[in-house]
Amino acid sequence: MLKTITHYQQLFANHIPADALTPVRNQAIDAFSAMGFPTNKTESWKYLRLTVLREQAFTLMPTSTLDPAVLTPLLLADCYHVVCLNGALMPQHCTVPQGVSALRARLDESAIQTLIAQSDLSLSLVALNTALFQDGLVIDVHTKLDKPLHCLFLTDDAGALTTSQQRHVVRLGADAAATIIAEHVSLTTTAFFTNAVWHLELAERANGTYYQVFNDNPKAIHIDHCILNQQAHSVYQGLSFLSGGALVRTDLEQRFLGEHASCSVKGLTLAQEKQQLDQHLRLSHSVAHCYSEQFFKGLALDQSRLIFNGKVIVDQDAQKTDAHQHTKHLLLSSTAEIYTKPELEIYANDVKCAHGATIGQLSDEALFYLKSRGITDARAVLIKAFNQELLDLLKWPVLKARVSALFAVKA
Amino acid sequence: MLTIKDLHASVDNKAILQGLNLTIKPGEVHAIMGPNGSGKSTLGNVLAGREGYEVSGSVTYHNQDLLSLAPELRAQAGLFLAFQYPIEIPGVSNVYLLKAALNAKRKAQGLPEVDAMDFLSSVKEKIKAVDLDQDFLYRSVNEGFSGGEKKRNEILQMLILEPSLIILDETDSGLDIDALKVVADGVNSLRSPDRSFIVITHYQRLLDYIVPDFVHVLANGKIVASGGKELALKLEDQGYGWLDNA
Numbered sequence: 001m002l003k004t005i006t007h008y009q010q011l012f013a014n015h016i017p018a019d020a021l022t023p024v025r026n027q028a029i030d031a032f033s034a035m036g037f038p039t040n041k042t043e044s045w046k047y048l049r050l051t052v053l054r055e056q057a058f059t060l061m062p063t064s065t066l067d068p069a070v071l072t073p074l075l076l077a078d079c080y081h082v083v084c085l086n087g088a089l090m091p092q093h094c095t096v097p098q099g100v101s102a103l104r105a106r107l108d109e110s111a112i113q114t115l116i117a118q119s120d121l122s123l124s125l126v127a128l129n130t131a132l133f134q135d136g137l138v139i140d141v142h143t144k145l146d147k148p149l150h151c152l153f154l155t156d157d158a159g160a161l162t163t164s165q166q167r168h169v170v171r172l173g174a175d176a177a178a179t180i181i182a183e184h185v186s187l188t189t190t191a192f193f194t195n196a197v198w199h200l201e202l203a204e205r206a207n208g209t210y211y212q213v214f215n216d217n218p219k220a221i222h223i224d225h226c227i228l229n230q231q232a233h234s235v236y237q238g239l240s241f242l243s244g245g246a247l248v249r250t251d252l253e254q255r256f257l258g259e260h261a262s263c264s265v266k267g268l269t270l271a272q273e274k275q276q277l278d279q280h281l282r283l284s285h286s287v288a289h290c291y292s293e294q295f296f297k298g299l300a301l302d303q304s305r306l307i308f309n310g311k312v313i314v315d316q317d318a319q320k321t322d323a324h325q326h327t328k329h330l331l332l333s334s335t336a337e338i339y340t341k342p343e344l345e346i347y348a349n350d351v352k353c354a355h356g357a358t359i360g361q362l363s364d365e366a367l368f369y370l371k372s373r374g375i376t377d378a379r380a381v382l383i384k385a386f387n388q389e390l391l392d393l394l395k396w397p398v399l400k401a402r403v404s405a406l407f408a409v410k411a
Numbered sequence: 412m413l414t415i416k417d418l419h420a421s422v423d424n425k426a427i428l429q430g431l432n433l434t435i436k437p438g439e440v441h442a443i444m445g446p447n448g449s450g451k452s453t454l455g456n457v458l459a460g461r462e463g464y465e466v467s468g469s470v471t472y473h474n475q476d477l478l479s480l481a482p483e484l485r486a487q488a489g490l491f492l493a494f495q496y497p498i499e500i501p502g503v504s505n506v507y508l509l510k511a512a513l514n515a516k517r518k519a520q521g522l523p524e525v526d527a528m529d530f531l532s533s534v535k536e537k538i539k540a541v542d543l544d545q546d547f548l549y550r551s552v553n554e555g556f557s558g559g560e561k562k563r564n565e566i567l568q569m570l571i572l573e574p575s576l577i578i579l580d581e582t583d584s585g586l587d588i589d590a591l592k593v594v595a596d597g598v599n600s601l602r603s604p605d606r607s608f609i610v611i612t613h614y615q616r617l618l619d620y621i622v623p624d625f626v627h628v629l630a631n632g633k634i635v636a637s638g639g640k641e642l643a644l645k646l647e648d649q650g651y652g653w654l655d656n657a
Contacts, residue, residue: 365498369494369498370500371460373508373572385501385503385551
């Protein structure tokens with residue numbers, strides 16, 4: 001552990017040039033050095049085995065070039081395209097509306113500095129990211145975007161055991177609307193470590209839809225921390241599909257800052273082999289009259305580990321809050337593990353908070369019924385039926401087919 | 412068609428079928444009647460291959476050892492069990508199940524997959540015969556169906572799959588007289604010289620509509636009496652008590 005902390009201190013000292021954020025970065029590397037990577041003694045990390053991060057020294061990912069023949073089939077039709085390779089924006093491969101640029105070029109803006117300076121450095125991976133992030137995206141939208149923004153995050157084999165530390169800022173102005181599809185695809189089979197922090201800022205009446213598809217390779221480690229701030233009357237819809245990677249952890253740290261805003265987050269997770277897939281959400285109703293909804297489904301097979309933690313905090317002033325959380329998980333192997341935990345912290349007295357969590361198995365009755373009709377792959381049919389509810393929320397046929405294929409389980 | 416010899420089945424060491432013998436020839440309709448707990452439903456389940464039973468004895472179906480086949484292979488070989496309590500399967504549409512089931516059977520017979528348009532027009536024709544709306548095709552299998560709708564849906568599956576051995580497990584239970592006629596019409600439309608039926612029922616009433624060639628009385632896991640359709644009338648009239656004295 002100490003050895004890897006020293007390693008990241010050296011990366012910071014040798015590879016991160018001075019910039020407008022140097023004071024914050026200094027604090028961040030100190031904070032990370034004091035904490036190291038989370039261990040299972042930290043409550044919100046207790047089911048994840050991060051041994052590989054504590055023992056393996058990942059070097060910074062080099063920039064690389066992209067073969068258009070590889071890229072073209074990945075691009076969704078009728079979308080704007082943002083392509084990042086190894087964490088760096090590839091402008092020559094992008095077709096974007098105004099307002100999309102590389103973060104590195106925007107670090108002098110005080111609003112961006114403020115956002116980054118507000119990062120919670122008590123979270124060790126956020127601290128590590130704040131110290132080491134090299135680049136990322138800034139997406140500013142002030143209108144209603146006519147097409148979705150398809151953001152492809154590609155990782156290639158430019159270096160084994162490398163890390164990309166990415167920082168992304170998405171800001172929807174008042175009355176703006178945008179759909180962003182973030183798709184993470186590996187072009188390599190080697191192990192890498194992506195550590196990304198996202199800032200999503202929704203101004204008054206903004207409408208943001210954010211799809212995430214995590215399809216990293218079976219050795220990849222991917223940490224994705226998203227900070228979402230919502231002003232009054234804003235509407236956020238998140239939908240995540242998590243199937244790839246050796247170890248993937250996503251965090252959503254959401255906060256209502258104005259009344260009558262709504263936040264709906266849904267997701268589907270498939271853990272197989274020895275995957276560890278962990279989703280943590282923290283929704284904060286700090287003001288009154290807001291609506292939040294969480295709906296997550298997941299399946300664990302083989303020796304995998306699936307973790308879900310959804311927390312809703314309703315502050316004393318957040319009267320008339322309407323919050324819902326429902327999770328349904330299927331445990332499909334005797335050696336797989338599912339840890340799911342709804343958490344509600346309610347300090348207001350006139351609120352509606354519903355929650356339900358189930359972990360079950362495929363119904364033997366349903367399996368027999370299908371088999372008795374001659375269906376050979378009854379198990380796969382039932383798994384597909386379980387997944388369909390969320391897959392059907394994908395509106396683009398090409399993306400739906402791509403994601404459905406990721407979630408197809410062999411009979 | 413089907414030869415059952417000395418069939419025993421038990422659950423958790425509790426014997427249910429205790430040496431059942433039955434031979435069914437092509438084209439025959441056999442009714443199985445008997446008091447509650449006599450093993451009628453177990454017979455249907457064991458023939459269809461439901462797990463959870465300790466089974467011994469032999470069952471030969473079309474010259475194959477039926478008991479060695481997995482449930483899906485039995486179905487593909489033309490055996491069909493209409494469930495007493497059809498299962499709800501959220502997320503799987505009726506039309507998907509019908510098509511997948513038909514194609515599984517065709518594949519086993521070495522036939523190509525059914526043409527999608529032909530299939531749909533045939534299904535739309537047959538769903539009329541069971542008096543269900545076309546909407547039911549696109550709903551999840553049995554989800555939210557009434558008891559009668561579930562039973563008619565079983566008959567629809569039967570009409571599509573055209574099985575060679577059909578077991579109706581108390582298909583009449585919970586049906587009003589109109590639904591009973593629909594079910595019986597469906598069954599009768601499939602009667603043919605190379606197709607056989609086992610009709611498991613509590614009540615003689617169904618047999619007014621589906622007229623059996625043979626009636627068997629099952630008690631304590633064995634067939635204790637066999638006869639023609641008049642045996643059902645005698646049971647209706649006298650109950651099962653006289654069998655104990657016989």
